[in-house]
Amino acid sequence: MNSGPELTTPRLLLRRWRDTDRAPFAALNADPQVMHHFPATLSRAESDALIDRIEAHFDRHGFGLWAVQHTGTGAFLGFTGLWTPAFDAHFTPTVEIAWRLAHHAWGHGYATEAARRALEYGFTTAGLPEIVSFTAVPNDRSQAVMRRLGMTRDPRDDFDHPVLPAGHPLRRHVLYRITPDRAA
Template sequence: MEFPRPVELRTPRLVLRSWRPSDAGPFAALNADPEVMAHLPAPLDRSASDALAGRIRAAIERDGWGWWAVELASSGAFIGFTGLARTTFEAAFTPAVEVGWRLARAAWGHGYATEAAGAAVGFGFEVLGLREIVSFTVPGNLPSRAVMERLGMTHDPREDFDHPRLPAGHALRRHVLYRLARPAAGPRPPGA
């Protein structure tokens, strides 16, 4: 399939785009925020954050899509990332493409995650032709679970899993899995 590379997506309030060098500082700040990282293994120091940004950029350069940097259309301010990624571990539901997001705390509560993730899901189904998109998080991450539900994703507790990258006994090892099948026709997901 042919599409412009790298892909840029726009919603009424957001731009999902390739990463810029100027994103490194605000990205490091959100990765160092204990509240932003509360449902992930640990906050990241600047070096780890920069390395993660480098891996994200490389995936977008390779594929044309991935974890896009998200900015406010009104100001150009970087607020985090949202997008699609191939799962990189083995589980009962893999191989799969997941939709995910990580936004700075100041961007919470505005519907940005749902808006951006809806655009990413629409791209995944309409442009990439994916049959299904998944998302997962720890059971206690209620805000992210609410975004998944607003996207129309469904959760079957029988599919919950232990994340293979976390050791047995780790407080965040258990994950809930949400799925969304490509719609046959009809309205697009919210924000798409």
């Protein structure tokens, strides 16, 4: 894979993707618990294609969804980073902060720790004026991370995700926002 910006936190390395990440990422994407708030789990081919899109995003924008590795154990934990959504909504074009961690990595504060570092990069290095995050209404765990990051929600910004059909249980999404002056 490619070289590029690496970010560190006290426990984590946020780095570009390696071929050795493909198998654990596919396992993460095939886990029904991890993918509970997504329309479906991903096959190995779909997971690999996602890594390829992430790497292309880095090449195009200079930032993306970093692979997250625990610095103490070297374990691959998932991803956290910055992404440009490809759908049209009242708040696009925009950059979102997103994360997806393996189930074994939940409950340790890794998502918040990695996301704080990605926000810092987005505001200080990439010079972004605002970063958003969104998730399906029932995804309380991700909303809690958004609040811990200092992101705020105006219910008037909530939206129906345009790639999900009417009536889909995950279609309604909440939108959180943060600006550089609010980032911790």
